[in-house]
Amino acid sequence: MSTAVRDLVLRGGRIVDPSQGLDxxxxxxxxxGRIEACGGSLGTPEGADVVDVSGLVVAPGLxxxxxxxxxxxxxxxxxxxxxxxxxxxxxxxGVCAMPNTKxxxxxxxxxxxxxxxxxxxxxxxxxxYGAISVGQKGETLAELAEMVQAGAVAFSDDGKPVESAQLxxxxxxxxxxxxxxxxxxxxxxxxxxxxxxxEGLMSAKLGLKGIPAEAEExxxxxxxxxxxxxxGHIHLCHLSTKGSVELVRWGKERGINVTAEVCSHHIxxxxxxxxxxxxxxxxxxxxxxxxxxxxxxxxxxDGTIDLLxxxxxxxHYDEKEREFADAPNGIVGLETALGVNCTYLLHRGxxxxxxLVDAMSCKPAKVFRLPGGTLARGALGDxxxxxxxxxxxxxxxxxxxxxxxxxxxxxxLRGLATMTxxxxxxxxxxx
Amino acid sequence: xxxxxxxxxxxxxxxxxxxxxxxxxxxxxxxxxxxxAIKKVPTLRGATIVNLFFEASTRxxxxxxxxxxxxxxxxVNVASQGSSVSKGETLxxxxxxxxxxxxxxxxxxxxxxGAARFLAERIESNVINAGDGTNEHPTxxxxxxxxxxxRFGSLAGKRVCIVGDVLHSRVARSNIWGLTxxxxxxxxxxxRSLLPNAIGDMGVTVFDRIEPAIEWADALNVLRLxxxxxxxxxxxxxxxxxxxxxxxxxxxxxxxxxxxxxHPGPMNRGVEIDSxxxxxxxxxxxxxVTNGVAVRMAVLYLLAGGRPELAEAAKKGTA
Amino acid sequence: MPTKPTTVxxxxxxxxxxxxxxxxxxxxxxxxxxxxxVGIQRRGVQLADRIVRIIKAQEGxxxxxxxxxxxxxxxxLQTVGPRPVVGATSxxxxxxxxxxxxxxxxxxxxxxxxxxxxxxxxxxxxxxxALAVLxxxxxxxxxxxxxxxxxxxxxxxxxxxxxFVEELDGRDEVVIVPRLQEG
Numbered sequence: 001m002s003t004a005v006r007d008l009v010l011r012g013g014r015i016v017d018p019s020q021g022l023d024x025x026x027x028x029x030x031x032x033g034r035i036e037a038c039g040g041s042l043g044t045p046e047g048a049d050v051v052d053v054s055g056l057v058v059a060p061g062l063x064x065x066x067x068x069x070x071x072x073x074x075x076x077x078x079x080x081x082x083x084x085x086x087x088x089x090x091x092x093x094g095v096c097a098m099p100n101t102k103x104x105x106x107x108x109x110x111x112x113x114x115x116x117x118x119x120x121x122x123x124x125x126x127x128x129y130g131a132i133s134v135g136q137k138g139e140t141l142a143e144l145a146e147m148v149q150a151g152a153v154a155f156s157d158d159g160k161p162v163e164s165a166q167l168x169x170x171x172x173x174x175x176x177x178x179x180x181x182x183x184x185x186x187x188x189x190x191x192x193x194x195x196x197x198x199e200g201l202m203s204a205k206l207g208l209k210g211i212p213a214e215a216e217e218x219x220x221x222x223x224x225x226x227x228x229x230x231x232g233h234i235h236l237c238h239l240s241t242k243g244s245v246e247l248v249r250w251g252k253e254r255g256i257n258v259t260a261e262v263c264s265h266h267i268x269x270x271x272x273x274x275x276x277x278x279x280x281x282x283x284x285x286x287x288x289x290x291x292x293x294x295x296x297x298x299x300x301x302d303g304t305i306d307l308l309x310x311x312x313x314x315x316h317y318d319e320k321e322r323e324f325a326d327a328p329n330g331i332v333g334l335e336t337a338l339g340v341n342c343t344y345l346l347h348r349g350x351x352x353x354x355x356l357v358d359a360m361s362c363k364p365a366k367v368f369r370l371p372g373g374t375l376a377r378g379a380l381g382d383x384x385x386x387x388x389x390x391x392x393x394x395x396x397x398x399x400x401x402x403x404x405x406x407x408x409x410x411x412x413l414r415g416l417a418t419m420t421x422x423x424x425x426x427x428x429x430x431x
Numbered sequence: 432x433x434x435x436x437x438x439x440x441x442x443x444x445x446x447x448x449x450x451x452x453x454x455x456x457x458x459x460x461x462x463x464x465x466x467x468a469i470k471k472v473p474t475l476r477g478a479t480i481v482n483l484f485f486e487a488s489t490r491x492x493x494x495x496x497x498x499x500x501x502x503x504x505x506x507v508n509v510a511s512q513g514s515s516v517s518k519g520e521t522l523x524x525x526x527x528x529x530x531x532x533x534x535x536x537x538x539x540x541x542x543x544x545g546a547a548r549f550l551a552e553r554i555e556s557n558v559i560n561a562g563d564g565t566n567e568h569p570t571x572x573x574x575x576x577x578x579x580x581x582r583f584g585s586l587a588g589k590r591v592c593i594v595g596d597v598l599h600s601r602v603a604r605s606n607i608w609g610l611t612x613x614x615x616x617x618x619x620x621x622x623r624s625l626l627p628n629a630i631g632d633m634g635v636t637v638f639d640r641i642e643p644a645i646e647w648a649d650a651l652n653v654l655r656l657x658x659x660x661x662x663x664x665x666x667x668x669x670x671x672x673x674x675x676x677x678x679x680x681x682x683x684x685x686x687x688x689x690x691x692x693x694h695p696g697p698m699n700r701g702v703e704i705d706s707x708x709x710x711x712x713x714x715x716x717x718x719x720v721t722n723g724v725a726v727r728m729a730v731l732y733l734l735a736g737g738r739p740e741l742a743e744a745a746k747k748g749t750a
Numbered sequence: 751m752p753t754k755p756t757t758v759x760x761x762x763x764x765x766x767x768x769x770x771x772x773x774x775x776x777x778x779x780x781x782x783x784x785x786x787x788v789g790i791q792r793r794g795v796q797l798a799d800r801i802v803r804i805i806k807a808q809e810g811x812x813x814x815x816x817x818x819x820x821x822x823x824x825x826x827l828q829t830v831g832p833r834p835v836v837g838a839t840s841x842x843x844x845x846x847x848x849x850x851x852x853x854x855x856x857x858x859x860x861x862x863x864x865x866x867x868x869x870x871x872x873x874x875x876x877x878x879x880a881l882a883v884l885x886x887x888x889x890x891x892x893x894x895x896x897x898x899x900x901x902x903x904x905x906x907x908x909x910x911x912x913x914f915v916e917e918l919d920g921r922d923e924v925v926i927v928p929r930l931q932e933g
Contacts, residue, residue, distance in 0.1 A: 207563075
């Protein structure tokens with residue numbers, strides 16, 4: 001399915017590349033794994049493969065900076081290879097893998113391992129996250145410099161917050177030297193402990209302990225203030241509340257180096273999806289109210305929230321097939337993200353196609369200082385071709401990921417990646 | 432084939448007022464059976480019922496056992512500690528094993544909200560929720576309703592206040608759903624730290640002190656305050672709880688009308704309720720216990736549907 | 751065969767029949783001592799009450815009476831479909847050494863009486879149990895017989911007998927109804 005060294009011409013698609021301010025029909029030529037030319041009519045170089053993409057959108061390869069691969073440790077649930085395959089099936093050419101593996105990715109050896117596994121798989125590019133603290137225990141700073149050397153692109157204790165403000169301060173200061181973001185999973189554990197869904201009317205009805213919005217917001221403002229103090233770059237993971245969006249806005253207005261992401265599920269679903277104790281709608285942070293969804297959508301539209309992610313978190317069927325409070329948090333998302341983002345943001349007129357590509361490709365590359373996110377000459381030959389109008393129904397049994405835990409099973413979505421190109425090779429194609 | 436309550440009794444929230452009244456009406460003749468010398472009828476003879484209790488409970492389990500035995504069913508008690516994770520056998524596997532043994536009905540008590548529904552969705556046997564986490568305890572709710580209905584005639588327009596730790600109480604929630612459906616006015620009274628934040632959206636009035644609650648109500652349903660709540664820091668001390676929220680004889684004396692006093696038991700005498708109230712003339716606590724067996728018999732009777740294959744055979748054979 | 755309901759006993763005839771049944775009960779029992787009249791829910795209960803009143807007027811004695819609901823002892827509970835409503839049962843504390851007369855409106859297959867006998871056995875050991883019915887329509891499926899019969903009717907299997915009592919239905923009447931028709 002992949003072409004090795006031949007030139008690749010993508011003919012006649014609508015090229016949407018916000019990094020160049022481009023939105024026009026034209027051709028893209030990829031040579032030796034890099035963008036050779038973009039836009040206009042490019043003819044057919046000798047020996048080139050030509051793919052007719054007329055009627056489709058041609059964008060710089062999509063990048064998801066927040067996913068969970070379960071390797072090392074839980075290869076039964078997902079490996080780097082299956083996760084990377086799932087990524088390209090969803091149209092992603094690059095992913096950042098969180099470090100809450102077993103053992104934790106808190107040293108150069110595991111970082112290097114994950115990176116090499118990604119390269120060997122040959123699907124999406126895998127950029128490892130390193131842990132902020134050793135073992136993600138929140139006690140001592142891990143060897144950030146060594147991990148950067150081995151290929152880590154950012155640091156997080158995701159899955160957990162960094163409870164000590166002092167440690168977070170130190171991490172932000174220390175990481176400045178390496179120009180990498182510190183990403184925080186914002187959750188005050190004393191408020192959230194024992195909770196399994198949003199605290200509100202739904203949790204009162206279902207008799208489940210809830211996690212109040214303030215559990216997230218308290219850490220959001222804390223970290224914004226620490227970023228202000230240290231001049232470091234704080235990146236806030238998977239925001240889920242209206243209050244969080246307002247606080248990020250406050251921070252950005254004051255020129256603080258704060259960036260934020262939101263997951264596809266948080267801009268499309270509310271806590272109603274949990275009704276009936278549906279463990280496939282259980283994740284952390286949880287789905288919240290319609291008011292929160294609207295505020296998050298608005299945050300994406302006005303740029304307060306910089307980028308869209310999935311927090312792809314596969315779990316074994318047996319683990320999810322449990323009493324609600326006992327089931328692990330997390331849903332998969334790589335193969336539904338583009339469809340969800342198109343259906344709930346693009347087609348509702350909340351953002352333009354250009355903004356969509358920006359939030360899923362250009363900004364992720366920019367914020368995380370990754371290669372790609374642009375179709376400028378010389379850039380990586382990573383391209384996502386997608387059809388924003390294509391209607392399809394989600395069938396979890398056909399996922400490339402090992403995980404099937406999604407709340408979107410049976411949902412009708414509009415928007416699908418039809419071809420994914422990594423380094424000039426076609427690694428995924430839908431007819 | 433499913434009876435008038437459907438296949439399972441998972442809570443009062445899914446039931447209609449008609450269904451609730453049916454259970455209460457059906458419970459009345461079942462009360463009489465417990466007054467007989469021979470407290471047994473052959474109605475569920477041959478039926479196998481498993482009492483699957485993941486949380487220790489003496490009174491509820493005994494009440495169900497009496498109900499089952501008085502209907503001539505065969506009962507088996509399974510006491511299991513801990514959740515699926517700590518125990519090693521998942522709830523799903525437990526369910527499938529029971530089904531493989533052709534159990535007719537399962538009465539389940541579990542520490543996870545939604546566990547009864549989880550089980551009911553996976554096995555064909557009738558499932559009765561005897562308390563799931565902090566979600567519902569429907570038979571307790573029903574027997575409370577019956578006890579109040581006996582004294583009031585009808586619950587429409589009656590004012591019932593639930594006093595205590597509503598946040599963690601499945602009894603409170605079942606009461607709220609049931610009373611609301613039967614047209615009663617419902618209030619709660621307790622420390623705000625023990626009331627759900629969204630309580631106002633559930634159609635319930637909130638009293639921050641016990642005195643106005645007593646003035647307002649026709650009946651008080653007093654919940655047991657668990658020691659763990661104090662240890663978890665929700666309230667400063669049991670002593671202070673009694674001072675502010677305790678149902679005492681002195682407070683009841685100042686009530687404008689004769690209040691009915693209910694308590695699901697077991698009681699912390701001197702904490703949420705004083706002895707002279709619990710043993711006093713307005714207390715219907717022992718009636719609740721009597722009604723408990725009758726209500727559970729009624730529920731078992733109404734749920735135990737006929738077996739379709741027998742009905743088919745009956746149609747083809749003699750009519 | 752008749753296509754509309756036929757009255758077998760009108761109100762006056764019902765009254766006369768009940769008086770005769772009351773007389774026969776006293777005769778059978780040689781008096782009113784140790785006599786317990788038990789009506790079967792539902793209409794047997796009203797008929798039993800009437801008989802008790804008749805005996806009181808005639809003999810000046812208030813005979814002990816009770817009501818019996820046999821729903822929980824039915825042999826067809828597994829197949830009858832939606833759960834039948836259970837009525838009230840109230841009997842003297844013990845029936846030991848008593849002469850019990852069961853009163854019911856219609857005797858047909860005999861299964862109701864079988865259930866009643868099972869239930870009564872749980873209340874004690876009467877020295878004798880007799881059965882008095884207002885109407886015997888034949889069609890027995892069990893070896894059950896009535897000691898006292900108000901009226902015997904021969905009807906086809908596709909017909910049924912309906913008994914109406916003042917207290918529940920507003921009138922006293924016994925009617926034969928062709929089964930296909932709602933009486």
